Amino acid sequence: MKEKIRITSLLTFFLLCFFSLISNAQDDKFVKAMQKNLKALDSAKTTAEYIAISNSFERIGDAEKTSWLPYYYAALALITPAWNDKAINADENSVKVKALIDKASKIEDNVEIYGLRNMIATQQMMIDPSTRWVNYGVDASTALKKGLAMDPENPRLNFLKGSSIFYTPTQFGGGKDKAKPVLQKAVELYSKEQPKPLYPSWGKNSAEELLAQCN
Amino acid sequence: MKRLLQLILLFLSLAANGQVKISGSVKRFDGKPVSGANISLKDTYDGATSDSLGFYSFITTEKGKFVLSVSATGYLYTEDSIFISSSPIIKHIMLNEELNEITITARKFDADDKSKSVTLLNSLDVATVGGAGADISSVMKTLPGTQQVGEREGLFVRGGTGTETKQFIDGTLVNNPYFATAPDIGARGRFSPFLFKGTVFSTGGYSAQYGQALSSALILESIDLPEKSHIDASVSPLVWGGAIQQLAKNEKSSWGVSYNYVNLGLYFYLVKQKPDYFKVPNGHNSDFNFRIKTKKGIVKFYSALGIGDGGLSRPDIDSIFFKDALNIHNLNWYSNLSWRENLGNGWKFILGLSYSTNRDHMYQELQDSNNVPREFPNSYFLMNKTFNLKSRQDLSQIKLVLDKRLSSSAVFRFGGEYWYNIQRSIYTATYEYPGNLNDHFTALFAETDIHISNRLTAQAGCRSEYSTIIDQVNIAPRMSLSYKTSANSVLCVSYGIFYQKPENQQLIASPQLGYTKATHYIAYFQQNLKGRILRTEVFYKQYNNLVKTIPKDLYFSTYNNAGDGYANGIEFFCRDNKVSVKNLDYWVSYSYLDTKREFLNYPKRIQPNFAATHNASIVTKKFFPKYKGGINLTYTYSTGRPYYYFHLNDQNSFEIKDQGRAKDFHNVGLSLSYIPSLGKQDAKTFWVIFASVSNLLGSDQVYGYNYSYNGSVKQAVTPTARRFFFIGVFLSWGVDRTQDAINNNL
Numbered sequence: 001m002k003e004k005i006r007i008t009s010l011l012t013f014f015l016l017c018f019f020s021l022i023s024n025a026q027d028d029k030f031v032k033a034m035q036k037n038l039k040a041l042d043s044a045k046t047t048a049e050y051i052a053i054s055n056s057f058e059r060i061g062d063a064e065k066t067s068w069l070p071y072y073y074a075a076l077a078l079i080t081p082a083w084n085d086k087a088i089n090a091d092e093n094s095v096k097v098k099a100l101i102d103k104a105s106k107i108e109d110n111v112e113i114y115g116l117r118n119m120i121a122t123q124q125m126m127i128d129p130s131t132r133w134v135n136y137g138v139d140a141s142t143a144l145k146k147g148l149a150m151d152p153e154n155p156r157l158n159f160l161k162g163s164s165i166f167y168t169p170t171q172f173g174g175g176k177d178k179a180k181p182v183l184q185k186a187v188e189l190y191s192k193e194q195p196k197p198l199y200p201s202w203g204k205n206s207a208e209e210l211l212a213q214c215n
Numbered sequence: 216m217k218r219l220l221q222l223i224l225l226f227l228s229l230a231a232n233g234q235v236k237i238s239g240s241v242k243r244f245d246g247k248p249v250s251g252a253n254i255s256l257k258d259t260y261d262g263a264t265s266d267s268l269g270f271y272s273f274i275t276t277e278k279g280k281f282v283l284s285v286s287a288t289g290y291l292y293t294e295d296s297i298f299i300s301s302s303p304i305i306k307h308i309m310l311n312e313e314l315n316e317i318t319i320t321a322r323k324f325d326a327d328d329k330s331k332s333v334t335l336l337n338s339l340d341v342a343t344v345g346g347a348g349a350d351i352s353s354v355m356k357t358l359p360g361t362q363q364v365g366e367r368e369g370l371f372v373r374g375g376t377g378t379e380t381k382q383f384i385d386g387t388l389v390n391n392p393y394f395a396t397a398p399d400i401g402a403r404g405r406f407s408p409f410l411f412k413g414t415v416f417s418t419g420g421y422s423a424q425y426g427q428a429l430s431s432a433l434i435l436e437s438i439d440l441p442e443k444s445h446i447d448a449s450v451s452p453l454v455w456g457g458a459i460q461q462l463a464k465n466e467k468s469s470w471g472v473s474y475n476y477v478n479l480g481l482y483f484y485l486v487k488q489k490p491d492y493f494k495v496p497n498g499h500n501s502d503f504n505f506r507i508k509t510k511k512g513i514v515k516f517y518s519a520l521g522i523g524d525g526g527l528s529r530p531d532i533d534s535i536f537f538k539d540a541l542n543i544h545n546l547n548w549y550s551n552l553s554w555r556e557n558l559g560n561g562w563k564f565i566l567g568l569s570y571s572t573n574r575d576h577m578y579q580e581l582q583d584s585n586n587v588p589r590e591f592p593n594s595y596f597l598m599n600k601t602f603n604l605k606s607r608q609d610l611s612q613i614k615l616v617l618d619k620r621l622s623s624s625a626v627f628r629f630g631g632e633y634w635y636n637i638q639r640s641i642y643t644a645t646y647e648y649p650g651n652l653n654d655h656f657t658a659l660f661a662e663t664d665i666h667i668s669n670r671l672t673a674q675a676g677c678r679s680e681y682s683t684i685i686d687q688v689n690i691a692p693r694m695s696l697s698y699k700t701s702a703n704s705v706l707c708v709s710y711g712i713f714y715q716k717p718e719n720q721q722l723i724a725s726p727q728l729g730y731t732k733a734t735h736y737i738a739y740f741q742q743n744l745k746g747r748i749l750r751t752e753v754f755y756k757q758y759n760n761l762v763k764t765i766p767k768d769l770y771f772s773t774y775n776n777a778g779d780g781y782a783n784g785i786e787f788f789c790r791d792n793k794v795s796v797k798n799l800d801y802w803v804s805y806s807y808l809d810t811k812r813e814f815l816n817y818p819k820r821i822q823p824n825f826a827a828t829h830n831a832s833i834v835t836k837k838f839f840p841k842y843k844g845g846i847n848l849t850y851t852y853s854t855g856r857p858y859y860y861f862h863l864n865d866q867n868s869f870e871i872k873d874q875g876r877a878k879d880f881h882n883v884g885l886s887l888s889y890i891p892s893l894g895k896q897d898a899k900t901f902w903v904i905f906a907s908v909s910n911l912l913g914s915d916q917v918y919g920y921n922y923s924y925n926g927s928v929k930q931a932v933t934p935t936a937r938r939f940f941f942i943g944v945f946l947s948w949g950v951d952r953t954q955d956a957i958n959n960n961l
Contacts, residue, residue: 048250048264055262056262058253059253059260059261060260062258063257063260095288096288128792
């Protein structure tokens with residue numbers, strides 16, 4: 001009898017575990033997969049690694065279809081290596097990146113996505129700034145303006161604004177002096193920021209490094 | 216209890232064994248690995264990315280029937296169903312390249328390597344060629360295959376006349392692309408480069424979609440919606456004007472109007488001209504446009520009205536005391552409606568409608584030194600110096616092109632066009648000569664692009680035309696093969712037959728005339744390295760059935776198709792867009808041409824007077840961001856062209872009584888631009904100050920010679936002034952559009 005009770009309780013325990021597993025499984029699986037990929041994104045070095053991570057995020061996005069975050073990171077993972085890897089053609093890269101941005105913004109059009117739009121337009125402009133700045137330069141600054149109108153206190157958009165001023169030649173209205181106050185604001189906003197789990201939080205170190213160069 | 220635990224253990228071990236490995240490779244159909252492809256077990260997180268050798272592998276715990284999807288940039292998305300049980304799965308996947316228009320650049324002169332698009336030169340490229348004054352045709356003259364013909368409008372390509380090059384806007388022919396002008400004075404094009412996304416200049420062997428051009432096609436594609444609403448203005452001693460471009464709030468449609476007024480009075484006062492302009496050339500030009508985005512396409516409308524006047528007198532070559540005073544009045548209205556739509560399922564269509572009317576009134580009289588009109592109805596060589604010509608030319612067109620993607624490696628395109636051409640003219644000299652013509656012209660065409668292998672692409676097409684006035688059907692096959700010798704280089708050969716109707720005047724005089732014909736054989740090799748292009752091209756062109764003049768007397772003739780000729784040559788082009796030197800874009804072209812033809816009043820095959828043997832150009836553009844300014848310098852050179860005096864002998868046929876070669880042609884063009892508000896993002900007004908000069912060094916430019924009726928006097932044909940200057944200020948409000956400002960109405 002005693003044994004029977006133990007078996008029953010054991011069975012109940014197993015069943016309980018099983019059901020709770022099922023109910024949380026979906027959320028858990030998502031969070032775990034995202035965390036694993038975000039960790040990989042932080043430590044990625046080669047372009048091939050970035051592409052693999054982007055693909056992985058895209059698979060999560062395609063399977064879930066309800067969260068903008070996987071697509072956001074899939075796009076970010078393709079943008080990030082393009083700043084340094086000269087072998088990446090920004091025009092070709094932008095086709096894929098823009099498709100991911102569109103998927104994300106269909107689910108939720110938010111301030112962080114405007115940051116992506118700003119970056120990809122900037123990368124396309126950089127191919128030939130003197131002729132392309134008319135189109136892509138305008139795209140980049142429009143994205144920034146729209147994003148900042150949604151949330152003027154977003155640290156990443158303030159950082160992107162600051163860095164775009166930083167890299168614009170002085171005679172074109174850019175330069176370190178003009179970038180400094182914007183970057184100071186960005187760094188300040190980063191320190192106050194308390195991002196929701198899995199939400200974008202990148203850029204703090206880069207903003208601080210760039211601000212340091214302003215002095 | 217024991218049994219239960221065993222059961223649980225069994226269950227767990229099954230779960231552990233439930234991990235299944237799926238692996239394989241992703242390759243193109245020619246066996247080359249595709250790296251970076253996303254392999255995904257649909258609706259799960261499981262999947263992998265292919266490595267540099269195309270291999271992939273991943274582990275999944277899923278069971279049952281699933282879809283394995285594969286996507287990679289530049290390839291068609293692929294799906295395959297798989298059944299996952301407990302054993303590992305090996306799945307090899309083959310991808311087909313995404314085939315789009317961009318890959319078919321074989322015959323197009325593709326100088327814009329960056330986007331790999333079919334665009335040859337973008338608007339800014341055109342606007343900033345030194346000394347070319349943002350005139351599309353002048354810029355094309357810096358590319359291989361063209362001649363430096365300055366005394367007539369039009370592009371003279373590979374031994375062809377100016378009328379053998381046709382211009383097309385959004386697929387339809389433009390009848391009068393140049394402003395009206397007097398004989399021996401070149402004219403600029405009516406259309407601003409900023410109306411167009413890009414300019415494709417084909418110097419031969421072009422697609423079956425285009426016809427009625429023996430030598431060359433200048434294919435212009437108009438821009439879609441503007442970036443932003445803006446207002447522009449331009450001020451200069453030659454021209455002033457303004458424009459509005461309004462983009463709807465939802466960014467789905469736009470409209471625009473512009474107006475400018477040209478008056479060369481002040482300019483001619485400051486810069487002395489050889490002819491005596493008793494009526495200063497002046498003109499009003501305005502245009503209107505709208506563009507509407509449709510579901511998966513766009514409807515575009517453009518309409519331009521231009522009215523121009525002018526009068527000039529020059530010494531009469533047949534008499535010492537008299538001069539020819541010519542009045543010109545022109546009205547030109549051009550409208551074009553195009554609709555491009557993607558129908559889905561691989562179907563696309565482009566519909567083009569256009570209407571244009573051009574009215575010329577020319578009146579010339581012989582005047583004495585006191586500007587008093589004189590008439591000599593009995594003098595054989597002076598009687599037709601006083602004349603009145605009124606002419607009107609209307610062209611209505613409709614063109615439909617359907618495009619169907621058959622598979623990942625083939626596209627089929629077909630369509631047709633119909634033109635209704637009307638010419639009405641009355642020429643009054645000693646007698647009155649009416650000249651009327653109505654022509655219904657129909658053409659059908661079909662062509663296909665096929666990727667035979669990954670390296671080899673073929674394009675084969677055919678065009679058939681029928682004109683009621685000629686009453687003959689012609690069949691013009693076109694073909695090309697291009698072979699990728701490496702990732703960045705291509706070797707291409709093409710062949711094609713091209714027909715063109717004789718000129719309206721000739722058809723009016725001799726309605727029995729048939730089509731003139733040219734056959735092109737072209738081979739080129741092109742290498743594109745990041746920002747650099749190198750191209751070598753050889754060609755052979757054969758002319759048949761060219762129009763020959765059968766003189767009745769000095770003034771009147773009929774025509775037949777007894778002319779013929781050939782042209783062959785070799786051309787080089789290289790462009791380095793800011794790769795070797797920062798902010799320096801330059802291109803160099805050279806063409807060698809060997810051509811002879813017998814046509815019009817040429818008694819035998821000779822080198823035509825519009826063809827020079829050697830032509831070369833160097834175009835440089837340097838921008839100095841620090842000074843917010845740019846310097847663009849262009850040098851063009853060509854060897855002297857031959858000139859002839861054709862004498863009409865007693866047997867009523869022409870013979871060459873005198874001939875020679877004009878001196879070599881040199882031209883250095885310079886333009887400077889200064890953009891004070893450059894980079895100021897908050898600037899309300901965007902400024903550009905622009906100055907340019909042609910023939911900076913002031914070399915003697917002689918295009919050829921005119922002879923008096925008996926050949927005793929010859930007169931050099933030269934530009935109307937040694938140099939042409941331009942200075943202007945362009946303003947723009949609303950959006951930073953440097954290129955609009957630089958150009959506007961230059």
